[in-house]
Amino acid sequence: MFAVTILGNNSALPTLERHPTAQIITCNDQLILVDCGEGTQLQFARYKIKSSRLRYIFISHLHGDHYFGLIGLLNSLNLLGRKEPLTIFAPPELEAIIQLQMQCSGTIFQFELQFVPLLEENQGLILSDKDLNVSFFPTIHRIPCYGFIFEMQKRKRKLLPEQAKVYEIPAAYYSKLQEGADYQRKDGFLVKNDWVTLPPPREKKYVFYADTAYSEELVRFAHNADLVYHETTYLHALAERAAERFHSTTVQAATLALKAHAHRLIVGHFSSKYTDLTCFEEECREIFPNSDVATEGATFII
Ligand SMILES: [Zn+2]
Structure with missing residues (x-):
């Protein structure tokens, strides 16, 4: 089993209908959380995600809509009696942020929390687990931000x-x-x-692009991917605003998927100004027909 479940698909400003970025990757018996916007632990409950199966957390960057849910989630794991270690891959400053929050509240977790810093100079493979390889790469954003490539190896012939x-x-x-x-x-x-x-079937590949301005330079990471998640904060009409704010549009995300010869595209991180998301799908499909909105609660098999 290799699949991604969308827990949040909105950008920074909260709305009542959508949540900030968070996704769960199911890789056989393990769960991996990618970004942890505010309220992610409630989304776990809503979509019946078993937090006890969580093994790794990847945080793309330190804009709040990608990690403000983390301290709450960690506290709840502790209250639920977690004993298994948990590894967080994130920009290096996150460790100090979490430790300060724990210190000020006199909290000591009963499980081992390990931080692995993401640094641009070390880009590439960062995790090699029994059936999963994960690599990271820098995207183009206002602060250091990283995309992730998840590859599952089918080991059986x-x-x-x-x-x-x-x-x-x-x-x-x-x-x-x-x-x-x-x-x-x-x-x-x-x-x-x-x-x-x-021989075993080829590796399945999922690429998570985090927040980024569009760039041809980034196309190669999604080469032949089975599934690509790309942000589309804006529709095509706001391409100029997207560039100013280091975000992307529908047309840009779809163009990237097309150039990369990806198989399927899902888009998210929508600006709160949009209430109807069908235009996102329509604009993407004009360029890359196998596109879908990353609807909250939806699971995409990779
Ligand atoms: Zn951001």
């Missing part, structure tokens, strides 16, 4: 059951074949693994 039958391999052995083992028959005949399996 693809079984060809018809072939396995031809060589009289018992079904009970199929899982070993998927792990790459050969099969020795009772008559001494050795069945080579690659006669009955194919």
Whole structure:
């Protein structure tokens, strides 16, 4: 299972209908939180996200709409009795912010909280877990801001059951074949693994672009991605304002997805001035047909 669930799709100014940026990535049995705008823990409850399965948190940058929900979420995890460690990947200043909040309230978490600083000079691979690789890259924003590339490796080889039958391999052995083992028959005949399996399917790739102005330079990160999230704070008509504020428009996000040969695009981080989001979808689809609004509560399989 590799999927992303949208918890918030709005930009900085709060609205009653939408929440600031937060997304949950499900990678098999682990959950990863990407950005943690105000109220994210309530969105966990609303969409029945099991916070106990949370393993990593990635914070793109320190504009409040991307992390103001963090101290509340961490406090609640502590109150819920969390014991498992939690790792936060974020700009380095976040550690001091969280520690000050804990100090002033005399809070000591009962779980280990580890911070891994995101620094532009170290861009690239930052996490390699049992089935997931995560890389980060700088975007173009008013303060240091980072996008993330999540790649899930399918480790099991693809079984060809018809072939396995031809060589009289018992079904009970199929899982070993998927792990790459050969099969020795009772008559001494050795069945080579690659006669009955194919290599694992290629990695699935999800790219989260955080907040950014549009740039051709950024296209390469989404190359061949299965799913791309790009911000569209504004519709095309406000392209000038988008550039001034280091944000992007529908046309820019869709152009990036098209140039990158991505498979699917979802867009979010909408300015609070918009109440109807259908125009975002329409403008994107004119350029990149496989575009959708990142609706809160929606889950996109990667
Ligand atoms: Zn921002």
